[in-house]
Amino acid sequence: MDVKSEVLTMMTGRENLYNLLCRIYKKEVDQKLLDNMKDMVFPTDGMNPELTEGYRLLQEYFETTGENAEEDLAVDFAKVFLSAGASQGMAAFPYESVYTSRKRIILQEAWEQVSNIYATKGLALEDVPPDFMEDHIACELEYMAYLCREAKQTRNLLKNLQDQQEFLEQHLLKWGPSFCEDVYNYSDTVFYKAVAKITSGFLKLDQEILDSLRESAENILESRRSCFVSNDRMDAVFEQLKEKYVIYAPKRFKGGGMKHANLIRYAKIESIREIEMDEQSDFSPKEAYYPVSQTMLYFTEEEVLESAVKDERDILVFARPCDINGMNRLDTIFLNNGGKEDLYYKRLRKKVKIAMLECLTGWEDCFCVSMGTNKTNNYSLAVRFEEDGLLVEIKDKDLASYFLEEEDREFTPEFIAENEKKVRIPEITNRETLRKASELKFWEQFDERCIGCGGCNTVCGTCSCFDTVDIIYKEGSQEGERKRVWSSCMLENFTETAGGSRARKTNGANMRFKVLHKFYDYHARFGGEEQMCVGCGRCDMRCPQDISFYDTVNGLCDELDKMKEDTAKEVRE
Numbered sequence: 395m396d397v398k399s400e401v402l403t404m405m406t407g408r409e410n411l412y413n414l415l416c417r418i419y420k421k422e423v424d425q426k427l428l429d430n431m432k433d434m435v436f437p438t439d440g441m442n443p444e445l446t447e448g449y450r451l452l453q454e455y456f457e458t459t460g461e462n463a464e465e466d467l468a469v470d471f472a473k474v475f476l477s478a479g480a481s482q483g484m485a486a487f488p489y490e491s492v493y494t495s496r497k498r499i500i501l502q503e504a505w506e507q508v509s510n511i512y513a514t515k516g517l518a519l520e521d522v523p524p525d526f527m528e529d530h531i532a533c534e535l536e537y538m539a540y541l542c543r544e545a546k547q548t549r550n551l552l553k554n555l556q557d558q559q560e561f562l563e564q565h566l567l568k569w570g571p572s573f574c575e576d577v578y579n580y581s582d583t584v585f586y587k588a589v590a591k592i593t594s595g596f597l598k599l600d601q602e603i604l605d606s607l608r609e610s611a612e613n614i615l616e617s618r619r620s621c622f623v624s625n626d627r628m629d630a631v632f633e634q635l636k637e638k639y640v641i642y643a644p645k646r647f648k649g650g651g652m653k654h655a656n657l658i659r660y661a662k663i664e665s666i667r668e669i670e671m672d673e674q675s676d677f678s679p680k681e682a683y684y685p686v687s688q689t690m691l692y693f694t695e696e697e698v699l700e701s702a703v704k705d706e707r708d709i710l711v712f713a714r715p716c717d718i719n720g721m722n723r724l725d726t727i728f729l730n731n732g733g734k735e736d737l738y739y740k741r742l743r744k745k746v747k748i749a750m751l752e753c754l755t756g757w758e759d760c761f762c763v764s765m766g767t768n769k770t771n772n773y774s775l776a777v778r779f780e781e782d783g784l785l786v787e788i789k790d791k792d793l794a795s796y797f798l799e800e801e802d803r804e805f806t807p808e809f810i811a812e813n814e815k816k817v818r819i820p821e822i823t824n825r826e827t828l829r830k831a832s833e834l835k836f837w838e839q840f841d842e843r844c845i846g847c848g849g850c851n852t853v854c855g856t857c858s859c860f861d862t863v864d865i866i867y868k869e870g871s872q873e874g875e876r877k878r879v880w881s882s883c884m885l886e887n888f889t890e891t892a893g894g895s896r897a898r899k900t901n902g903a904n905m906r907f908k909v910l911h912k913f914y915d916y917h918a919r920f921g922g923e924e925q926m927c928v929g930c931g932r933c934d935m936r937c938p939q940d941i942s943f944y945d946t947v948n949g950l951c952d953e954l955d956k957m958k959e960d961t962a963k964e965v966r967e
Contacts, residue, residue, distance in 0.1 A: 400610065406542075413535075416533075419530075419531045419532040420523075425464050436449040441595065444598070445592060447591045447595070448594075454584060458584075466582075475487070486580055490534065493569035493572055494568060500527055508529045508537075515540070517537070531570070534566055550634060559605075562597065571597070577590035577593075621797050622784070622800065625667060625782065627783070628666040628783065631797065639707055639747070640708075642663070644658050644712070645661040645670060646658050659676060660677060676936070678854065678930065680724060682709055682711050683746050684743075686879065686880050690738055691875065709746045710747050711746055711749065713750065715767060715769055715770045715809060716768065716855070716930045718750060720767075721743075727858045749774065752779075753809070754808060756768075758815075758931075759930075761944055763810060766923065773789065775788060786800075787806065787807055821951075822954070831957075836950065837902040845901070845938070847884070848881075848882030853935070856926050859883055859888075883911070884905070
């Protein structure tokens with residue numbers, strides 16, 4: 395039996411028993427229920443002693459019960475659960491709060507906890523007496539039946555099993571056995587003694603069942619490597635994913651594009667068909683976790699309050715290898731720079747999971763192979779688009795649960811091996827070479843060519859500069875908020891101080907700073923083999939003056955070669 399069939403069988407049986415127990419505890423039993431229970435066949439193998447004893451007692455009850463069973467059971471129900479006619483303390487009050495609170499009264503912490511759990515599922519009490527509380531035994535049993543029913547429909551089976559386990563262990567098993575012991579001791583009828591044994595035994599057995607189901611599901615998820623998903627099925631997966639994730643991908647918008655008529659930008663998507671695969675996106679995915687404008691704090695005359703993340707869901711980003719490598723560069727800058735972590739970056743970035751878009755050809759402006767960013771293994775999913783669906787490689791166990799029903803298909807993502815453009819990496823190995831590179835007349839050409847618009851920084855996946863801006867809500871008020879907003883080292887006033895002076899006074903100086911930051915500063919500061927540039931080519935696409943970053947870097951390499959030749963010539967002479 396496969397996992398899905400096993401789950402369907404187990405969940406149906408468990409749901410039925412939870413519903414039966416819920417009904418028994420909710421109100422007095424009637425003759426119709428008794429007649430139905432007489433015809434039930436209960437298992438006899440593999441049960442724990444309590445459950446076996448409960449079934450034996452129930453069978454004994456039905457074999458020996460008289461004509462006044464319904465009336466006798468109603469009296470016993472009122473005595474045991476409502477304390478009608480019982481001596482003080484000789485009743486089993488069916489509320490978790492009574493059994494888990496110090497004062498042994500209702501509406502305590504347990505009630506609040508289960509109320510919140512129901513609310514997260516959009517559930518409310520229905521078809522119960524008006525004085526029922528959410529932590530009544532019938533309500534908690536009914537919630538478990540609901541989770542069993544949900545398990546047969548959800549794509550995130552592992553999460554559902556976790557929810558079931560947590561509720562069972564943190565609530566029902568914390569008080570259920572003690573409650574059932576009281577029911578057994580204080581009831582006069584064999585029927586409720588049997589129900590008490592069945593309930594306690596089943597709750598304990600169900601813990602073992604859930605352990606087994608969860609282990610089976612985890613083993614399947616860990617071994618699940620790849621599958622085929624039709625477009626329609628992927629949209630169904632998206633509907634499930636959107637409960638936990640905000641999904642970002644390159645999406646086409648009408649008008650405003652760079653080298654094509656329409657703008658392609660990373661945005662929230664609802665359908666797999668919205669993902670633009672035929673053309674390169676104009677912008678990188680960084681705004682999904684490093685927003686263009688981000689409120690840092692709110693302030694008044696008396697206090698300062700840190701902003702909060704508005705959407706509690708995690709983030710799933712569909713991105714190509716170069717952009718995934720770009721994320722790693724930003725991680726280094728914001729999280730591993732000088733021993734400090736940027737709180738506002740970290741709180742969004744830690745929510746991100748990556749679905750890699752297979753990229754086999756690239757575009758005319760790409761030079762990712764030269765930068766070593768054409769490959770990555772930093773992803774949770776990898777996808778290849780085909781005519782009628784997707785091939786999906788799954789590396790993340792949590793995401794694997796969404797694909798349990800899909801057809802197994804071998805798929806290992808491949809990567810582009812060669813670009814049309816090839817970039818040389820400038821060899822700047824010491825401060826003296828850096829000084830000479832900075833003083834080259836080569837940079838002066840950009841004084842006129844570059845207009846300082848900053849567009850290249852805006853589309854770059856690794857540019858990280860920002861300004862902080864205080865926004866006052868009303869003139870003369872001290873109330874407002876502080877935002878950080880993307881900025882650009884190519885802007886004329888980027889290095890301007892309060893006195894009006896500028897560290898870099900020309901567009902050529904700004905270009906020099908940008909190029910050397912991408913190809914020297916980052917590498918010198920953080921070490922390793924990485925450069926800051928990932929070779930996506932978007933800056934070439936974006937520039938209204940047709941300044942090619944690719945040509946600029948290769949031009950710098952030519953200038954450095956000339957410097958070496960001149961130095962060697964001087965030595966020979």
